[in-house]
Amino acid sequence: MSYGLYDHQRRYRRRFWVRLGKAGLWLGVLGVVAGFSYLVGVEQLKSREGSMQEELAAAIAAREKAERRAQQVQQIAQSHEIRANELEIRLQREIPSGDLAKLNELMARKLAEGVNPDRMAFVIEQTSNPQSCGQSETKRFVLPTPIYRGANTSVAFADGAITVTGEGVPARNMGGNPEAWYDPAKPVNIQFTDAAGKATQASGVLPLEHSLITADKEIRLTVAVGARSFVEVTGQVCRFP
Template sequence: MFSLTYLLGVGATMSYGLYDHSRRARRRFWGRLGKFLLLAGVVGVACAFSYEVGQEQLIRREQNLQTQLTQAQSAKEETERKVAQLQAALQTAEVRVSELQVRYDRDVPTGDLGRLKDLLAKKMVEGVDAGRLALIIEQTGTPRSCGKAETKRFVLSTSLYKGPNTSAGFADGAITVSGEGATSRSPDGAPQSWFDPAKPVTLKFTDKNGKETQTTGMLPLQHSVIIDDTEYRFKISPGSRSFVDVVGDHCPFP
């Protein structure tokens, strides 16, 4: 009797233990499944949110690119329009320059005529009467009865030489010619008393009343002086060391 009761108790205990173990296993299974489903839901929500955010960013980027493309296209069209305007303006300017060049070539004298115009303008600025200049031009070509040419020489002064023989008179003293040049130098650079014919010189022409005119330049030089109704003409060229040779004559003027 005792044994049977004991066996029944042991069997009941074992059955309860097996049942409790199975129930705990089911609980663990459902708990894990719930956690998995919860985690899967969270991941799904996160993925969906990320997708939506990425989609919006992609749309905004596409919109920005489209805006930039539109702006670039507008800028390109504006640049092309300005280039076309500049090309048209350049063509207009080139036509205008060509027209001005034609007018300049037609209206402004060049060559000998241009030099004559400049000389006339210079003389008028110096106070020479325009009527007198016109008379001179009108009588150009008329044979002139000039006096016999004189050839003389004198020492051209320098900063180191101011001695005698530094002038020459022409037409019985009507005009005295003198001048000054740059000091010549030896190969070692030492200054010499004579002038350097390779450098510009200054020549002075003084009449009886003390009125003086000058001309400066490289030798040979030509110069004329008009006093009353006589023109005195001179040609100056380098002579032997220290000297210049002067050929002078005088003619009725005009």
């Protein structure tokens, strides 16, 4: 009997220690797995942190690059604006305007017509405001219309060097019918013909001013409204140049 009890206790202790050993083994395995998982997690966190640091550095670099590019673009825009302002000032300074533009256009036309540039330069050089002019002379003539083309429809100045004539728009009566005389409120066309037969014209509402050069004379003419049917032409002959 005592032997059997002893054997039973020994088997019980053996099972206890076997179970305890298995439990310890499982705990060891779990500890190893947990430790490995911890190490893997730490490495992943480090790797993720490294990636985030790299992304942050890349973002900062991209932002700084964009800021530098924006500054460059702003500097380029300012340079272009300054250049545009300089060109505008230069354009205003170099391209003639007003009276100078008119003279430039006139000289270009005369050169195209074959006028000697040396002659033009001489004339301009000799031209000045003080001039020797004769007394003004006023003459009148009946301004022709499509209805009237009778006598006394022209006048001459400078001993016949310039002949002035023209045409107007017929006036209308209360009934709307055209009259023989011209309407002074409407534009007229005045023609100036020199002794060689060359004609120039001036058009518009009276009064009109016109100047012609013939030989060594400048003939200044002003055409204004006169009595009904008539226009008055005031001419003055000046030495030229």
